[in-house]
Amino acid sequence: MSDQQDYNCIIIGAGIQGSFTAYHLAKNNKRTLLLEQGSSHGQTRIIRKAYEHDFYTHMMEECYLLWAKLEAEANVTLFRRTGILVKGPEDDVDFQQFRSILARNQVPTEILGPEEFSQRLPQVNLLAGEWALMDTTAGVLYANRALRAVQRVFQSEGGVIKDGDQVTDIQPGSTVTATTATEVYREESLVITAGPWANTLMALHWTTNTTTVVMINVCYWKEKVPGTLDISSRNPCFVQLGVEGSQYHFYGLPSNEYPGLMKICYHMGSETEPDESDQQTDRTDVHLLSQFVSHYLLGLEPEPAVVERVCTLSCCLQVTPDHHFVLDRHPHHNNIIIGAGFSGHGFKFGPVVGKVLCKLSLGQMPSYDLSPFKIQRL
Template identity: 60%
Template sequence: MSTEVHDCIVIGAGIQGSSTAYHLAQNKQKTLLLEQFVLPHSRGSSHGQTRIIRKAYEEDFYTKMMHESYELWAQLEREAGVQLFRRTGLLVMGPENEEGFSNIKATLQKNEVPTVLLERKEFSQHIPNVNLTDGNGALVDTTAGVLYADRSLRAIQGLYQNKGGVIKDGEKVIDIKPGAVVTVTTESGVYRGRSLVITAGPWANTLLTRAGLELPLKVVKINVCYWKEKIPGTYSVSHRFPCFVQYNPKEAEIYGLPSNEYPGLMKVSGRRCGIDVRAR
């Protein structure tokens, strides 16, 4: 076992763990980032090319947090010299008289987020090839867009290493001994740190148990679908088609992104398990 003691050990090199490690290294903390799989890999929640970023939330505190988040993403882009964000806007649709849609609208207005309210009579002029369901309202969070996930992960890991941070991938953690100095044992070595951060996604319960902790965490699988564009090119980022979310308090909430990862295919998913998504 090495006598070296890190200021912090981070377990899990997804976007949460990599970002944590980056900021620790930026603050002159001697940091070790451990990952059980060989990087890059497709097994975690940070895998894939695109994610939605937005300020359109029901909860006021999330919208406030996103102001700082946008600034941090812009800072990361400048430092990495790579485009990580593309502004597309987010089309939000939902029952006008239901709490969810009303809360989003109120939160955006309260926080003075640039927003376009779409009247039914002019909806098709702004958003062609999409039908607005009777009784639904629609708005666009114009600050929203697409984050390039895989690219962001590579960028932040590179910057972390540039600041002296160490990444050890392909090292599965098999034991954690808490204490004034935490001891982390992997299949390849033993490491010591004054503090420990666990950002292991669906493997969190296993690691927490090894650290003597039990939390009521439940792993949820989200299926992602790719729909073929009816009219090639009209649902693409270059055609200015927005990200979108359809709120429905009685069913699944459907969200999607313009075609980007695979030419001619839109990315569509839902926020609840077991949803039945059918093309029309």
């Protein structure tokens, strides 16, 4: 057991947000400890500027720069540009919001009318009244590789990672105490970036908690005729809005995890507890996806070839009611910082989320308006 102050800051959770927070703290010459209980992560994540809120599009400007900086520092490719197709009924509110935000923020965008669309993507069904936009800046992030890269740079800056070290208790105070099975740490500040487990940790010193954890079935789909729709080399990622009977959007990525199989998912799943998610057997999202694929992606078999649902972390999301993040100080304990509620779209923001959480833990003013991310709104 050690109870002297060895570090300036402890971070709980070495996912992308905790790892980037650690990276920025180490670059600010802070002695930083990153604690991880042990987990797995997905291989690919979409990165895009196309959003339905300006503040996310603004943050993405800096994210792209910082991802490129990490690629250079770690000497590794983390991003493949594919573009992203945003498709939906022209009168859909979300679709209009995407369109005006792309235009207002001068994001390089192509507009595909019905004729051009069917020429470029003949296997994809553009329904009557639908339009499509292409955010040409978008693409795929290699998530596992990115996580390893940011942790490697953090360690090269003197940072320490302890894997297999689960924090079981936090005691607030002028120094914060974090307890694991083998150690008791007392440090100036603490950052909680525990993903789906954030609720468990926050429940220790929390008043209300309205975030939920959901498990999604990650589905991979096979082409009817190999090579006709495989979007691995030619075609973009996509977001489909405004599908009748579905509250949330569908999205897809070029094949990567399984050769020739496209990853297509629904942006919502079934409520669960992170440690009990293997008991969640609901397949509502798979059913919605099958319907979606058979109506919109005519070149694919309408049943998934692979469904990843053994709940590893790569299938679980922590969701806030408004689907916006939590980036804030604990309301009663200034030296406890929370990065949570990434609601299934946080990976791409890792570099800027980490910078914001770093600034909060140093008592500095972040350069973004954090009002959409305040914990009090929950």
